[in-house]
Amino acid sequence: xxxxxxxxxxxxxxxxxxxxxxxxxxxxxxxxxxxxxxxxxxxxxxxxxxxxxxxxxxxxxxxxxxxxxxxxxxxxxxxxxxxxxxxxxxxxxxxxxxxxxxxxxxxxxxxxxxxxxxxxxxxxxxxxxxxxxxxxxxxxxxxxxxxxxxxxxxxxxxxxxxxxxxxxxxxxxxxxxxxxxxxxxxxxxxxxxxxxxxxxxxxxxxxxxxxxxxxxxxxxxxxxxxxxxxxxxxxxxxxxxxxxxxxxxxxxxxxxxxxxxxxxxxxxxxxxxxxxxxxxxxxxxxxxxxxxxxxxxxxxxxxxxxxxxxxxxxxxxxxxxxxxxxxxxxxxxxxxxxxxxxxxxxxxxxxxxxxxxxxxxxxxxxxxxxxxxxxxx
Numbered sequence: 001x002x003x004x005x006x007x008x009x010x011x012x013x014x015x016x017x018x019x020x021x022x023x024x025x026x027x028x029x030x031x032x033x034x035x036x037x038x039x040x041x042x043x044x045x046x047x048x049x050x051x052x053x054x055x056x057x058x059x060x061x062x063x064x065x066x067x068x069x070x071x072x073x074x075x076x077x078x079x080x081x082x083x084x085x086x087x088x089x090x091x092x093x094x095x096x097x098x099x100x101x102x103x104x105x106x107x108x109x110x111x112x113x114x115x116x117x118x119x120x121x122x123x124x125x126x127x128x129x130x131x132x133x134x135x136x137x138x139x140x141x142x143x144x145x146x147x148x149x150x151x152x153x154x155x156x157x158x159x160x161x162x163x164x165x166x167x168x169x170x171x172x173x174x175x176x177x178x179x180x181x182x183x184x185x186x187x188x189x190x191x192x193x194x195x196x197x198x199x200x201x202x203x204x205x206x207x208x209x210x211x212x213x214x215x216x217x218x219x220x221x222x223x224x225x226x227x228x229x230x231x232x233x234x235x236x237x238x239x240x241x242x243x244x245x246x247x248x249x250x251x252x253x254x255x256x257x258x259x260x261x262x263x264x265x266x267x268x269x270x271x272x273x274x275x276x277x278x279x280x281x282x283x284x285x286x287x288x289x290x291x292x293x294x295x296x297x298x299x300x301x302x303x304x305x306x307x308x309x310x311x312x313x314x315x316x317x318x319x320x321x322x323x324x325x326x327x328x329x330x331x332x333x334x335x336x337x338x339x340x341x342x343x344x345x346x347x348x349x350x351x352x353x354x355x356x357x358x359x360x361x362x363x364x365x366x367x368x369x370x371x372x373x374x375x376x377x
Contacts, residue, residue, distance in 0.1 A: 004208040006254040009134075009145055010170040014246065016239065019175035022088075022135060023050030029131040029170070030085020032057045034106075036075075036099035038091035038137070039064040047090055047135070059084065061102070063095040066159075066268070066275065068152040072101055072112060079106055088133040090178075092190065093141030093275065096134050101149035103132035104167050118160045118353070119153055131170040137178045139241035140190025140276050142197055142249020144172035150265070150275075158269040158350075168253075176242035181233060188329055191226040191241055192280030197248030198222060199283070201255035203290065203299045204359035211255035214247040220306040223322075227310065230329050256359025259286045262351040263369065270347065271338035280331050284323025285375035289368055291319060294361035323375070335377045344373040 013021075026033065035051065035058050037044035044060070051058050059082045061075050079087075079102055087106070089099025105112060107127040113120035134144035143149075148163040182190075201207060202215040222244035225237040252261075263286075264278040271278075287307075291300045304318035313321040327333070335341060348369035351357055357364070364372075 004210065006208070006210045007147060007165050007168060008250060009168050009172045012145070012172045012174065012246070014174045014243070016175060016177045018173055019135060019178055022047060022133070022173050023054045025171060025173070026086060026088050026133050027051060027054040027056050029133070031055060032082065032084050033086040033088060034059045034061055034079050034082065034084045034099075034102055036061045036063055036087065036089040036091070036095050036102065038062070038095050043137070044090050061098070063091060063098045066094045066152055067098040067101065067150070068154055069112065070154075072098065072151055075102055076105055076112070084130060086131040086133065088135070090135045090137060092136070092138040093143045096136060096141070096143035097149040097151070099134065100132055100143065100167055100169070101151060101162055104129040104149070104162055104164065106130055115162045115164075116151065116160050117163060119156055119158065120160075125164045125166060129164075129166055132167070133171045133173065134169040135173045135175070135178065136245070138182055138186060138190040139176070139179050139238070139245040140193040142194065142245050142252065144169055144174060145246055145249030146253045152269060156269065159265045172246075174242055174246050176235070176239040179238050179242060180235065184230070185330060187229050188226070188326070188331055189274055189276035189280050191222075191229065192283055192326060192331065193276035194241060194245040194248050195219070195222050195226065196260045196279045196283045197252050197257070198244055199287070199303050200258040200260055200359065201248070201251035203303060203361050204256040204258055205361060206256035206359045208255055211251040214251045218244045218247045219303060220310055223307060223310045257356040258360040259289070259351070259357060259364055259369065259372065262354040262357030262360065263347065263372065265354050265356060266347045266350045267334065267339055270343060273334075273337035273339070277331060277337055278334065280326055281334050281337065281376040282372065284319045284326065285372040287322070288319035288375070289364065289372050290361050293364070293368065296361070300361060333377050334373065339373070339377070341374070341377060344370045347373060
């Protein structure tokens with residue numbers, strides 16, 4: 001067995017009802033803080049009220065879309081002079097990423113571009129981040145367990161990361177009840193993203209025994225739970241998806257991803273499409289490509305067999321069956337999400353430079369990735 005290392009959030013608290021303890025646990029980090037929430041501030045009212053009742057002074061920052069550089073600059077301008085002791089975020093992956101970026105950059109002596117990858121200098125943080133507490137309200141990105149924050153740069157047509165191991169949350173409170181009654185379309189898109197994030201690290205060339213124990217057992221149960229949630233609201237299925245999402249976040253932070261996320265990062269920079277929906281559209285076609293071309297396809301075939309057992313099809317047909325099921329459940333294809341087929345080749349070429357693509361089971365060509373995009377369209 002070759003050597004490996006892994007990094008985790010400082011503490012993870014998982015379970016229904018655990019969010020009720022969040023105000024006191026956040027307040028323990030200091031009397032002043034920034035709370036990032038989603039587009040609807042009413043959904044964060046319980047936490048904001050609880051923090052203020054606990055004696056905290058709180059600056060509330062709305063995250064109304066996936067974070068972009070202008071959004072981050074505006075939020076940072078608000079937060080820099082507040083004297084925050086901590087940052088907390090309540091919401092989906094977008095809010096969690098914005099909160100994570102603020103926790104990293106509020107103490108940073110330099111500017112944002114010092115730390116952005118690809119388009120910036122990509123430097124490690126020069127100062128430790130503020131304590132950061134993450135409370136996810138969707139089961140998808142696993143951002144409560146990752147060491148990076150994804151930021152869109154509209155003028156560059158790219159999404160890039162600020163990345164540093166110290167950006168891992170000091171505390172992640174994963175209460176599946178916060179995901180109850182999430183809208184059906186969001187549940188589908190974020191659930192497929194969560195599924196991709198236990199599949200890709202399992203078949204990644206960077207997989208380790210640590211990531212394997214998180215990912216392999218989550219694939220079949222995660223898909224079953226998602227199928228159930230497309231039929232009806234179900235607390236047990238919400239619990240399962242929250243665990244799959246957390247497992248995927250830990251696994252991707254320690255074992256890498258693959259072509260689904262390599263392509264999705266580029267597509268997210270050139271379209272307004274939601275990240276989870278893009279990943280969901282790509283998952284089946286990427287599995288099909290990897291099954292056909294990976295030099296060691298044993299793990300991919302394991303994954304396909306697991307999917308086939310849930311969907312009731314042959315192992316060889318599992319990638320297409322998964323893609324068909326997602327479409328029938330209401331997931332739009334990439335063209336409907338805003339990707340012009342004329343951009344396929346440029347997207348494929350740009351994706352080859354992404355860090356996610358380095359984990360794919362084989363080095364895909366532009367032509368192979370264009371075929372994936374065509375099938376996902």
